[in-house]
Amino acid sequence: MRLKLVLSxxxxxxxxxxxxxxxxxxxxxxxxxxxxxxxxxxxxxxAAAKSVQSMLQSGAVNKRNGDRVILAIxxxxxxxxxxxxxxxxxxxxxxxxxxxxxxxxxxxxGSGDTVDAMNKKARDLRNDDEFNQGTVQKKGQLIAPDMxxxxxxIQRNITMDDGKQQVEYYFQLTLTEIKTGLAWWEGEExxxxxxxxxxxxx
Amino acid sequence: MKKFIFASALALLMMSGCADKMDVKxxxxxxxxxIDVLSVNERIQASSGLKEIQLHGENDTDEYxxxxxxxxxxxxxxxxxxxxxxxxxxxxxxxxAEFNIRAIAPSKEAxxxxxxxxx
Numbered sequence: 283m284r285l286k287l288v289l290s291x292x293x294x295x296x297x298x299x300x301x302x303x304x305x306x307x308x309x310x311x312x313x314x315x316x317x318x319x320x321x322x323x324x325x326x327x328x329a330a331a332k333s334v335q336s337m338l339q340s341g342a343v344n345k346r347n348g349d350r351v352i353l354a355i356x357x358x359x360x361x362x363x364x365x366x367x368x369x370x371x372x373x374x375x376x377x378x379x380x381x382x383x384x385x386x387x388x389x390x391x392g393s394g395d396t397v398d399a400m401n402k403k404a405r406d407l408r409n410d411d412e413f414n415q416g417t418v419q420k421k422g423q424l425i426a427p428d429m430x431x432x433x434x435x436i437q438r439n440i441t442m443d444d445g446k447q448q449v450e451y452y453f454q455l456t457l458t459e460i461k462t463g464l465a466w467w468e469g470e471e472x473x474x475x476x477x478x479x480x481x482x483x484x
Numbered sequence: 485m486k487k488f489i490f491a492s493a494l495a496l497l498m499m500s501g502c503a504d505k506m507d508v509k510x511x512x513x514x515x516x517x518x519i520d521v522l523s524v525n526e527r528i529q530a531s532s533g534l535k536e537i538q539l540h541g542e543n544d545t546d547e548y549x550x551x552x553x554x555x556x557x558x559x560x561x562x563x564x565x566x567x568x569x570x571x572x573x574x575x576x577x578x579x580x581a582e583f584n585i586r587a588i589a590p591s592k593e594a595x596x597x598x599x600x601x602x603x
Binding site for chain 2: 310311312327328330331334335338339341343344374378381382383384
């Protein structure tokens with residue numbers, strides 16, 4: 283009796299394991315997986331790549347003397363129904379702009395998480411006897427930004443006549459010259475998705 | 485003599501055209517007959533010194549095709565230069581219509597490239 287019970291339990295466990303979906307790692311450079319109504323990393327990749335290409339092609343980040351543009355990251359507003367860390371978009375843009383050799387981003391000034399608090403904290407060590415004052419940053423060393431990157435991600439949900447749902451995402455970015463306040467580059471990338479009305483995009 | 489110069493010039497012209505298309509690879513053989521790569525133009529952007537490329541192609545079929553493409557950039561020594569362009573990106577191509585793939589090098593060091601086209 284006991285043997286029968288053990289055997290059937292073992293068989294059930296084996297069947298259970300056999301039915302479970304195997305976890306696979308995604309090839310993030312060639313992901314052929316189905317689309318989702320919400321924003322995923324492929325959407326951020328595409329929006330960032332197109333924005334960087336457009337910025338470089340426009341010449342807005344070219345300084346006449348060949349120096350790099352010092353860029354501050356301003357507010358990137360998440361105006362979607364999803365909980366998005368806008369760094370998912372901005373970090374990709376920052377990395378590609380840095381690689382271009384045309385731009386350096388300052389972390390001394392900016393919005394939210396783009397600021398590295400250590401810039402200020404390290405300067406609070408002035409007059410602290412515990413620290414060798416020769417190694418503490420002198421006044422007037424930080425470099426002020428030339429330009430600022432700001433923007434917004436917008437979401438629009440539309441119910442279609444056939445009951446399907448259309449979700450439109452707008453990635454809007456603006457590059458402003460701080461000296462004049464003029465927007466030297468503006469970009470908008472639209473990603474649209476259409477799917478079941480039962481899908482939830484938030 | 486005139487004939488020889490003309491033939492040489494023609495050969496040179498053909499060679500340079502072929503050299504351009506060497507930078508393009510259609511990954512999926514099933515679409516190689518559906519699209520034609522007409523030309524690949526390149527230039528150096530005066531203000532930034534970055535290389536700009538433009539592939540000009542044509543969809544020879546009576547159907548709308550959703551292609552994908554990616555661009556691998558390399559420096560003068562053949563070492564890869566990382567960029568967001570190395571991931572596949574969609575390219576809608578309308579029936580019996582021409583299409584362009586335009587890109588700018590991710591940095592001054594990126595001087596060589598390979599454009600991959602897939603379905």
